[in-house]
Amino acid sequence: MTVLPFRDSFPLTPFESLESNEVEITEKLWRLCLSQMLRNQEKKIPLRAFHTKRLGAVRGRFQVRKDLDEAFESPVFQPGASYEAIIRFSSAPGAVLPDIIPIPRGFAVKLNRVSGERLLNQGPPERCQDFVCVNSPVFPLKNTRELEEMMEAIAKSPLSVAAFFASHPRAAYLFARHTDWLLRELSSLTYSTVAPLLFAGRPAKLRFVPEKPSGLRLPNPFNPNFLHTRLKEALSGSGRSFRVEVQLQTNPQTQKVEDGTSMWSETQAPFAPVATLRIEKQQMDQGEDSSLPEEVNRASFSPWNGILEHQPLGNLMRARREIYLRGWRHRKRVREQEQRARRRSKSA
Numbered sequence: 001m002t003v004l005p006f007r008d009s010f011p012l013t014p015f016e017s018l019e020s021n022e023v024e025i026t027e028k029l030w031r032l033c034l035s036q037m038l039r040n041q042e043k044k045i046p047l048r049a050f051h052t053k054r055l056g057a058v059r060g061r062f063q064v065r066k067d068l069d070e071a072f073e074s075p076v077f078q079p080g081a082s083y084e085a086i087i088r089f090s091s092a093p094g095a096v097l098p099d100i101i102p103i104p105r106g107f108a109v110k111l112n113r114v115s116g117e118r119l120l121n122q123g124p125p126e127r128c129q130d131f132v133c134v135n136s137p138v139f140p141l142k143n144t145r146e147l148e149e150m151m152e153a154i155a156k157s158p159l160s161v162a163a164f165f166a167s168h169p170r171a172a173y174l175f176a177r178h179t180d181w182l183l184r185e186l187s188s189l190t191y192s193t194v195a196p197l198l199f200a201g202r203p204a205k206l207r208f209v210p211e212k213p214s215g216l217r218l219p220n221p222f223n224p225n226f227l228h229t230r231l232k233e234a235l236s237g238s239g240r241s242f243r244v245e246v247q248l249q250t251n252p253q254t255q256k257v258e259d260g261t262s263m264w265s266e267t268q269a270p271f272a273p274v275a276t277l278r279i280e281k282q283q284m285d286q287g288e289d290s291s292l293p294e295e296v297n298r299a300s301f302s303p304w305n306g307i308l309e310h311q312p313l314g315n316l317m318r319a320r321r322e323i324y325l326r327g328w329r330h331r332k333r334v335r336e337q338e339q340r341a342r343r344r345s346k347s348a
């Protein structure tokens with residue numbers, strides 16, 4: 001059994017292989033993420049090193065299909081099981097940018113009160129299962145080594161970012177190919193886990209497909225937060241629902257686990273519906289939901305907040321295990337320091 005030498009070691013599954021210098025690369029990625037969090041702290045914007053801008057915080061209900069195929073069952077996916085969910089919509093960069101800039105959008109779903117043996121024996125205490133997705137079926141970069149190069153370029157200058165994409169045309173193509181140039185309303189996008197996780201004992205990708213996408217509207221260049229405004233408007237009128245589908249790997253040669261850019265053919269590996277995520281009509285950020293934005297800001301959303309049967313797979317996922325956990329701890333520490341400082345200044 002190969003065990004990764006992080007502080008909290010864990011076994012590799014038979015579907016994975018370790019990249020060379022993986023631990024060192026992950027440490028470098030963490031340092032780059034921490035620097036971004038410190039820059040955000042200085043600017044007094046939310047700390048997350050990626051997906052800093054929250055576009056919406058909503059409640060939902062995740063309902064597993066009653067006729068779920070037995071092969072798909074896990075402690076979370078039991079026929080007819082139903083979970084309260086919270087969802088954080090976000091924009092991918094580590095900065096707060098106007099919504100008119102077409103960039104990947106995040107969709108982090110947390111199912112509460114799930115049963116099953118947990119993947120992490122440290123970190124947030126809740127018994128949750130998270131699915132942390134973006135509106136693209138693939139990651140634009142092959143692996144953590146390429147991500148490290150890109151993050152170093154981002155930290156240097158816009159010119160270095162341009163140079164990175166010039167020397168990585170496939171990444172540029174994948175960014176362009178899977179960007180939502182039409183800037184559609186957020187509940188009209190399809191979101192994917194992008195990187196695989198275990199499902200029914202096999203590598204699989206999960207996606208959330210909107211049942212009834214809303215019609216197109218021109219973006220509003222005068223409102224930097226128009227995606228938030230439109231989601232709020234949409235949900236105050238009616239509910240939305242997503243079909244949750246799973247794509248089991250059928251051919252490890254073409255549907256790769258260690259390559260983030262690997263597009264799994266739907267002909268070879270068709271998606272099957274396993275659940276529905278229903279977002280009821282709601283007054284976002286108001287009334288009983290007025291504390292939800294703060295709750296999702298504080299929360300840890302990580303593909304590793306979940307159960308053994310849904311272990312995330314591949315080098316990108318393995319790096320996320322360490323980085324999201326350290327990021328959440330850092331955010332928690334900063335918040336506690338700020339609270340102490342506020343209490344001191346009040347009592348002075």
Ligand code: HEM
Binds near residue numbers: 047105147316331
């Ligand atoms: C493989 C596909 C990936 C997807 C689909 C993805 C998606 C997301 C999403 C949706 C969020 C926002 C979560 C939230 O709302 O709290 C997020 C946060 C984040 N992502 Fe990723 N991500 C991916 C890979 C990575 C990798 C490889 C890294 C490594 C550096 C990374 C670093 C981060 C960090 C540092 C955060 C902020 C975490 C926090 O402070 O809680 N992501 N990601």
